[in-house]
Amino acid sequence: MKPVVKNRIHFAVLATDVACFRIIDNQLCVLIGRAPSSSPFAGEWALIGGMVRPEETAEDSVSRLLSDKAGIKNIYTEQLHTFSGINRDPRGRVVSVAYLALTHIDPQDISKARLETKWYPMNSLPKLAYDHDEIMEHAIKHLRFKIHNTNVARYLLPHEFTLTELQNVYEIVIGKGMDKRNFRKKILVSGMLKSMKRTRKKGVMRPAALYVFK
């Protein structure tokens, strides 16, 4: 990965790093893996990432890396920011396009993982390798911003869900409670949900109405 200059043109390695979020046990968790032994941060925790291949766009590469390294397929991704600091990677010029990814617990999307990976709760995240702490900063800020103005919460939920489950997602992401009545009013008035006209029972409680995103 030594610097490459041909005909006075400078070539860089293009990489992607992805902050992949998922809610587990009412906690916002991030997927991290051990940096491979060949890398300068061998064995340390880092975001899932890797080099972009000749036949891939950055977006493609994120999908492949999540699938290969963590067994996650069919995931929502969004580009965040590109980090082009000269000495980000001690091995040479590596420019990384950072992505946000969101998923939910759904067995069909998780197959075998090829890397030691772990879902770490945001609030007990260890120090990460490279400049990945900075990428995480961007990612969480971006996610918190977008959940207010868009329907990205859908990617953190299964297809069908109750309003309470939806509210939980919002609360977990922004990190504080919301008023139930105001929340339901705003969501329903916004028109982004469709009622399934069915309910779901859970234990001994009153059944809850099911919704899907339009």
Added chain:
Amino acid sequence: MKPVVKNRIHFAVLATDVACFRIIDNQLCVLIGRAPSSSPFAGEWALIGGMVRPEETAEDSVSRLLSDKAGIKNIYTEQLHTFSGINRDPRGRVVSVAYLALTHIDPQDISKARLETKWYPMNSLPKLAYDHDEIMEHAIKHLRFKIHNTNVARYLLPHEFTLTELQNVYEIVIGKGMDKRNFRKKILVSGMLKSMKRTRKKGVMRPAALYVFK
């Protein structure tokens, strides 16, 4: 710029392209230049852009390109999006980090340009080379979004300005008129301005109060 693969590692050329805006004669204009004769779109209009050098970050490269090619220094820039399409550039793998830049008419920031450049009004922009039309889409959308929620308008104005001049900037960027009383109320209540407690006369009209951004 042919594809480079060394030790099974794929190297790409990193480039930047910048959508640089400026208001001239009450029109939002974009800086474009002729693509150099060595390029696949020789002679066509394109955004200002070029390769990132080994000792530069993407941000650095944008500043250098604007300075060298168009003589613009000390400019506000902001990263927009990275375009990594495989065949963006017929010569090989060129990944471009797109930037937004904003400036205003201020002689000290404009020196000699090295390239045939032109400020084109947004609404009569010619077809651009590469995927630069797409970059422009991103840029104008982003600018319109940000002017509502931030004080980026400051970069399109000189240090001191009147409220009417500020309102003109908003109107020109978003493309429609605003109510004068409501505009002034919102801006003054937001607290982003400081009154200079001076006025400026222009022609035969009542003098206008001068403000600066805090």
Added chain:
DNA sequence: TCAAAAGTGTTTTAAATACACCCATGA
């Protein structure tokens, strides 16, 4: 009848919008 979560309305406050006239200046 109890526990546990589901569900439901009104009042208050703040922000955005709509709207029209007088003021200061130099010619």
Added chain:
DNA sequence: TCATGGGTGTATTTAAAACACTTTTGA
């Protein structure tokens, strides 16, 4: 005194926030 842009206030509408009790279910 006129033309030109500078400057100002109130009423209405809309959106956000605060706030507490009743309903449904299975054990």
